[in-house]
Structure formats: structure tokens, C-alpha cells
Amino acid sequence: MAAQRRRKAPWRDRRGQFSWFKTATLVGCAAPASVVAFWLVTHQLGGRPVKATLLWLGLWTVRFILLALAITPFSQALAWPGLTVIRRMVGVTAAVYALAHLTLYVIDENLRLGFVAGEILRRFYLTIGFVALLGLAALAVTSFDAAVRRLGRGWTRLHRLAYPIAVLALLHFFIQSKAAVGEPTVMAGLFLWLMAWRALPVGWRGRLWVWPALALASGLGTAAIEFAWYAIATGIDPWRVLAANETLRFGLRPAHWVTLVTLGLGFALAVGRAARAPMPVIRPRRA
Ligand code: HEM
Numbered sequence: 366m367a368a369q370r371r372r373k374a375p376w377r378d379r380r381g382q383f384s385w386f387k388t389a390t391l392v393g394c395a396a397p398a399s400v401v402a403f404w405l406v407t408h409q410l411g412g413r414p415v416k417a418t419l420l421w422l423g424l425w426t427v428r429f430i431l432l433a434l435a436i437t438p439f440s441q442a443l444a445w446p447g448l449t450v451i452r453r454m455v456g457v458t459a460a461v462y463a464l465a466h467l468t469l470y471v472i473d474e475n476l477r478l479g480f481v482a483g484e485i486l487r488r489f490y491l492t493i494g495f496v497a498l499l500g501l502a503a504l505a506v507t508s509f510d511a512a513v514r515r516l517g518r519g520w521t522r523l524h525r526l527a528y529p530i531a532v533l534a535l536l537h538f539f540i541q542s543k544a545a546v547g548e549p550t551v552m553a554g555l556f557l558w559l560m561a562w563r564a565l566p567v568g569w570r571g572r573l574w575v576w577p578a579l580a581l582a583s584g585l586g587t588a589a590i591e592f593a594w595y596a597i598a599t600g601i602d603p604w605r606v607l608a609a610n611e612t613l614r615f616g617l618r619p620a621h622w623v624t625l626v627t628l629g630l631g632f633a634l635a636v637g638r639a640a641r642a643p644m645p646v647i648r649p650r651r652a
Contacts (some may be wrong), residue, residue, distance in 0.1 A: 375454055390451040394458040397425040398465070419469035422462050427538055427552055429459035430501075430531050431559070438562045441570060442634040444641055453508045456527070460505035463498045490540035497533040500526050531556055544599050546591070547619055554587030554623030561586075571638070576631025584624030591619055 376388040401421045404410050410417040433456040440448035471481050485491045504524060506512070513520050535556060538549040561579055562570070569575055588610050595603035610620050617625070 378450070384450075386447075387451060387454065390454055394429070394454060397421070398462070413473075415469055415473045419466050419473060422466040422469065423538070424548070426459055426462040426466055426501075427534050427549075429455055429462060430527075430534055431552060431555055433459055434527060434531060434556070434559050438559055439634065442562075443637045444571075445637075456501075456508060457505045460498075460501040463501050467495075467498055490537050493533045493540075494537040497530050497537060500530040500533070504530070528560070539594060539598070544595075544601060546594055550587060550591045550594070550619035551622050551626075553590050554583055554619060555626065557586045557590070558583035558623065558627045573635055576635060577628060580624050580628040580631055583627050584620045587623040588618075588620040 375391055376384060378384040378387065401410075401418050405414055405418055408414070433452060436449060436452040436455065440446055471478065474481050474484075485495045504527060507516060507520065507523060516523065535549060535553050538552065539546055542549050558579060561582055565575065565579075588607060592603045592607045595601050595606045609615050610618050613621075
């Protein structure tokens with residue numbers, strides 16, 4: 366029993382041995398929470414520290430959802446199946462951060478549970494945030510080996526919910542950001558890139574031209590998402606927002622960021638794959 370518990374410790378691999386990779390991931394998952402806890406105790410979060418902490422944790426929930434979704438494509442692109450050992454940890458981290466985000470919202474509302482429940486029912490952005498949180502919780506509690514065995518094929522179907530959950534989380538982020546949608550637009554563009562990669566025919570995934578093509582398509586898609594948001598949800602002229610992408614006078618726009626970041630990621634993944642490929646065996650010629 367003790368040996369079994371030892372094997373299940375998140376910093377150990379399946380054989381129960383200490384894993385540097387899993388330990389580093391664990392530290393990375395705890396880092397944003399540790400940073401905000403430090404700011405909180407050293408009074409660096411301004412006049413509404415609880416609100417500032419809840420915003421920070423919400424932001425990191427979205428980032429961890431995207432990171433969890435990136436692990437399978439990255440492991441395939443790098444031809445490195447071992448990368449998937451951290452997927453569960455990153456996914457569970459997203460659920461824990463989301464739960465902490467909700468808890469801080471309740472604290473910020475002076476623990477008035479009835480009021481919070483009413484707000485979740487009344488405000489659309491809170492309703493979809495809550496549905497996303499329930500979804501994340503369902504995925505987290507069924508991510509352990511016993512649940513994978515018990516659910517069989519249903520497990521894969523259930524865990525495909527990660528994509529609609531990501532869409533709901535992004536929508537929640539967009540709606541509460543109102544007109545300042547720079548970061549949610551970048552996140553949505555990166556999500557689009559991941560989805561586009563998954564939609565590629567398997568035979569294309571190892572090809573070099575795929576990366577710049579995906580980066581360009583994701584950049585254009587990001588501009589389209591931004592245009593649609595301004596057209597549907599704000600009174601701001603979407604054509605002026607779209608035109609801002611043609612110049613760098615206003616600094617880098619979300620579409621530029623997504624193109625550059627995905628180009629860089631594609632380059633890193635292509636180099637990583639080449640570095641992992643086995644060296645060809647060169648046999649000496651017979652004289
Ligand atoms: C997976 C679930 C969720 C995710 C990914 C998420 C993410 C986020 C993000 C990214 C922000 C904006 C952070 C920023 O502006 O820096 C935010 C704000 C917020 N979220 Fe969530 N959230 C989730 C669920 C919830 C739930 C269940 C509630 C409460 C019922 C909630 C309440 C709020 C509130 C009150 C704000 C701040 C709005 C304001 O500034 O007025 N969220 N959330």
C-alpha cells in the first residue's frame with residue numbers, strides 16, 4: 366500500500382522513481398500561484414487584493430487549459446511520446462486554478478453564496494465560466510488511472526470535452542474583458558493554431574512547410590476573430606480595428622503576436638524533431 370502511494374506521488378514516474386521532468390512541471394504549475402501568494406502577503410496587489418488574485422488565477426486557468434491541449438500535438442510533432450506524462454498534471458492544475466478563482470470570487474462577494482448563485486444564473490459570462498469549471502472538474506476527477514480503466518472508450522469521448530470547455534473559457538475571458546480584448550484574442554488565436562494542427566491530415570504533420578502555413582493561417586484567423594468580436598459585441602468600427610493590422614504604428618496587434626509566436630513554436634518543434642531523429646548509420650565501404 367505504502368509502495369503504491371509512493372508510486373502515485375506526482376514527482377515519480379510509473380515505476381515509482383524520482384522524475385526530474387515531472388518535478389519541474391510540478392514546480393511550473395505551482396509557480397503562478399506562489400507568485401501571486403507572495404504579492405498578496407507583501408501587499409503588492411493594490412486596493413482590492415482578492416479581486417487582483419482572482420483575475421490572475423483566471424488568466425492562468427486559461428493558459429493552463431491551452432498548455433494541456435498543446436501537449437498531445439507537441440508530443441506528436443516532436444515524435445516524443447514521453448511528453449504526455451505531464452498532460453494529467455497540467456489539466457488538473459487548470460481545474461485547481463479555476464476552483465480557486467471561483468472561491469476567491471465568493472470571498473470577494475463576502476461569502477454571500479445565495480447572491481453568487483443568483484449572479485451565476487443572471488450573468489451570461491458567469492454562467493459559461495461556471496459550466497467550464499464543472500467541465501474541468503469532471504475531466505480532473507476522471508483523469509486518474511482507475512477512472513481511465515473504468516470508463517473504457519467513454520473516457521476518450523468524455524475528455525474530448527476539453528475543446529468546448531476551452532471555447533467557453535475563452536468566451537468568458539472575452540466577455541469580461543469588454544473592449545480591451547488583446548490577451549483573449551491572442552489566446553483564441555493560439556487555440557485556433559492548435560485546432561488547425563489537429564485538423565491536418567496525419568501525413569502532413571511532419572512536413573516543414575506546414576509550420577509557416579499554419580502560422581499565417583492562425584494570424585489571419587486571429588484578425589478575423591478580433592473583427593468578429595468588435596462587430597458583434599462593441600460599438601467600435603471593426604473595419605478600423607482590422608485596418609490597424611496593416612501597420613506597426615500601433616505596436617504589435619494580436620494577429621501579429623499569434624503569427625510570430627506560432628512561427629517561433631513551429632521552428633522550435635521542427636528543430637526539436639530533427640534533433641530527436643536517430644542518426645543515420647553510415648557503414649564503411651568495403652575496399
Ligand atoms: C474554467 C473556468 C474559468 C476560467 C478559465 C476563467 C477565466 C477568467 C479570466 C481569464 C478572467 C479575466 C482575468 C483578467 O482580466 O486578467 C476572469 C474574470 C472573472 N471571472 Fe472567471 N473564469 C472561469 C470561471 C469563473 C467562474 C465559475 C466564476 C464565478 C462564478 C468566474 C468569475 C469571474 C469574475 C467575477 C471575473 C472578473 C470580472 C470583472 O473584472 O469584473 N469565473 N475569469
